[in-house]
Amino acid sequence: MGSFLTDLLNRKRRKFVGQYRRWQTPWDTNITPPEVMEFIREHPPGKALDLGCGTGTNAITLARHGWQATGVDFVPKAIRAARRKAAEAGLKIDFYVADVTDLSFLPGHYDYILDIGCLFTLNEKDRRAYAQSVFRLLRSRGWYMLYAWMPRTFRGRSTGISAEEVKGLLSPGLTEVKIVIGEENGFPSAWYWFQRY
Numbered sequence: 001m002g003s004f005l006t007d008l009l010n011r012k013r014r015k016f017v018g019q020y021r022r023w024q025t026p027w028d029t030n031i032t033p034p035e036v037m038e039f040i041r042e043h044p045p046g047k048a049l050d051l052g053c054g055t056g057t058n059a060i061t062l063a064r065h066g067w068q069a070t071g072v073d074f075v076p077k078a079i080r081a082a083r084r085k086a087a088e089a090g091l092k093i094d095f096y097v098a099d100v101t102d103l104s105f106l107p108g109h110y111d112y113i114l115d116i117g118c119l120f121t122l123n124e125k126d127r128r129a130y131a132q133s134v135f136r137l138l139r140s141r142g143w144y145m146l147y148a149w150m151p152r153t154f155r156g157r158s159t160g161i162s163a164e165e166v167k168g169l170l171s172p173g174l175t176e177v178k179i180v181i182g183e184e185n186g187f188p189s190a191w192y193w194f195q196r197y
Helices: 002-021 034-042 057-064 076-088 124-137 163-170
Strands: 047-051 068-073 094-097 110-116 138-149 152-154 157-159 175-184 187-195
Touching (some): 034 110, 047 057, 057 110, 076 094, 124 163, 138 163
Parallel strands (some): 047 110, 068 094
Antiparallel strands (some): 138 187, 152 157, 175 187
């Protein structure tokens, strides 16, 4: 059973990498969401980490607003594009090709960790490893913001994560501040704000 799940995960990753190769990336809008812009307006700059950063849109926005930004994504083509975009904007941002379930190479501590659409794509074991990394990397009083699909069927497969699952995963180390449930293309999704106390 373990090898079946590993094979499935590897196929999903290869498909995702292939979408970047063909630039079939509808999630890569080059627009920072208003929720992140609101956070930037309300908090002084510090050290930020963008998990599943793609081509760097949000890390670049953070850097433009005075944040010391770092981005992580497992797709090399996305990270190459992020580095190019940051260089063209004259910004120094650390971008790494890495798996969000193993961030042991990052020293921490971050004032703000952002995830737009990464956590919900992971399996249960990888979600736990991801959460442990977030707990380790987020400094006291630091903020974690997550955008995730809620459970749904997408292209014939179940995907997403429920609010209860998110809270259960993160509550050992973080405190829930706010959850806003909305929708994306007619399907439920949510923004989550957590803080480490």
